[in-house]
Amino acid sequence: xxxxxxLWFTGLSGSGKTTISTLIHERLRQAGAKVEMLDGxxxxxxxxxxxxxxxxxxxxxIRRIGFVCELLSRHGVIAIVAAISPYREAREDVRRRVxxxxxxxxxxxxxxxxxxxxxxxxxxxxxGEIPHFTGVTDPYEPxxxxxxxxxxxxxxxxxxxxxxxxxxxxxxxxSF
Amino acid sequence: xxxxxxLWFTGLSGSGKTTISTLIHERLRQAGAKVEMLDGxxxxxxxxxxxxxxxxxxxxxIRRIGFVCELLSRHGVIAIVAAISPYREAREDVRRRVxxxxxxxxxxxxxxxxxxxxxxxxxxxxxGEIPHFTGVTDPYEPxxxxxxxxxxxxxxxxxxxxxxxxxxxxxxxxSF
Numbered sequence: 483x484x485x486x487x488x489l490w491f492t493g494l495s496g497s498g499k500t501t502i503s504t505l506i507h508e509r510l511r512q513a514g515a516k517v518e519m520l521d522g523x524x525x526x527x528x529x530x531x532x533x534x535x536x537x538x539x540x541x542x543x544i545r546r547i548g549f550v551c552e553l554l555s556r557h558g559v560i561a562i563v564a565a566i567s568p569y570r571e572a573r574e575d576v577r578r579r580v581x582x583x584x585x586x587x588x589x590x591x592x593x594x595x596x597x598x599x600x601x602x603x604x605x606x607x608x609x610g611e612i613p614h615f616t617g618v619t620d621p622y623e624p625x626x627x628x629x630x631x632x633x634x635x636x637x638x639x640x641x642x643x644x645x646x647x648x649x650x651x652x653x654x655x656x657s658f
Numbered sequence: 659x660x661x662x663x664x665l666w667f668t669g670l671s672g673s674g675k676t677t678i679s680t681l682i683h684e685r686l687r688q689a690g691a692k693v694e695m696l697d698g699x700x701x702x703x704x705x706x707x708x709x710x711x712x713x714x715x716x717x718x719x720i721r722r723i724g725f726v727c728e729l730l731s732r733h734g735v736i737a738i739v740a741a742i743s744p745y746r747e748a749r750e751d752v753r754r755r756v757x758x759x760x761x762x763x764x765x766x767x768x769x770x771x772x773x774x775x776x777x778x779x780x781x782x783x784x785x786g787e788i789p790h791f792t793g794v795t796d797p798y799e800p801x802x803x804x805x806x807x808x809x810x811x812x813x814x815x816x817x818x819x820x821x822x823x824x825x826x827x828x829x830x831x832x833s834f
Contacts, residue, residue, distance in 0.1 A: 516733045528725040529705060531718065542707065549704040550726055557692045557735045 486555040493588030496595035498634035499564040505643035513658040517560040535614035548576035570623040587628040662731040667740040669764030672771035674810035675740040681819035693736040711790035724752035746799040763804040
């Protein structure tokens with residue numbers, strides 16, 4: 483019914499990673515798949531307490547998530563990750579470790595994420611109150627060859643999830 | 659053929675945890691089981707770099723391992739852990755999180771582990787060169803009701819592994 487793989491959502495805070503990945507997670511669960519959602523916040527709580535948001539700490543956080551994805555994926559479990567993961571090299575490290583790695587770049591212009599500002603973080607970041615804020619005071623390095631690009635400012639989450647799902651089928655990773 | 663479960667070896671450094679757990683790991687692999695060995699050193703490298711050996715840091719380390727065990731076990735994978743894990747409460751926390759938790763207490767008198775001193779650590783610890791060394795300058799809290807007790811000074815690793823295997827069968831966790 484499905485292979486083990488890692489579905490990795492990357493993009494700015496507020497771009498829609500969690501919303502879209504949650505839809506995919508729910509769809510996979512309803513289909514009876516073995517699937518785990520490793521949301522950025524869950525991971526910070528369980529694996530990376532004490533780490534901050536410097537490049538080094540972010541890279542360490544991503545490496546830990548990658549380790550868990552590697553373990554799950556190679557035993558046939560689907561790992562879904564939604565994490566800003568702004569550094570290309572760290573994501574590529576995970577890609578090298580995981581057998582089936584599907585990178586979803588949730589692209590959304592900074593003006594849009596900043597104007598949505600769901601968590602009220604951009605306002606603070608633009609006021610200089612949050613150091614290391616991706617897109618404002620820290621870089622975001624977009625993937626060069628992601629398996630899927632989502633333009634979350636141009637389609638709704640359901641449409642985005644459909645496109646991710648279609649890619650998983652094309653890649654032969656799910657066959658529901 | 660097998661359920662998902664967590665097989666947790668606890669005991670002093672040099673008690674034989676890694677040796678016995680490696681035998682079980684190999685046996686499960688040969689039987690075709692989905693199994694992951696989370697040895698203390700592997701975990702320190704991949705999940706807990708930067709943590710030390712204070713009670714707080716050890717507890718954090720164990721909690722992270724427990725998180726990974728929980729994910730693996732609930733998807734039918736066997737997680738084997740060999741870690742000193744000296745604090746009872748931290749081990750009980752993992753027990754509460756994991757559906758099938760099998761605790762193996764590898765009991766070995768300090769005189770024996772210190773005289774074996776495979777890694778040369780006891781000599782240093784007894785000379786006061788290693789702070790927080792379990793059994794010497796740090797406590798070890800034995801399990802009160804482990805599923806298996808191994809007296810590794812009184813039997814060889816093969817015999818110990820046989821007893822662990824028998825317990826897994828009795829508990830209905832493997833049926834090879």
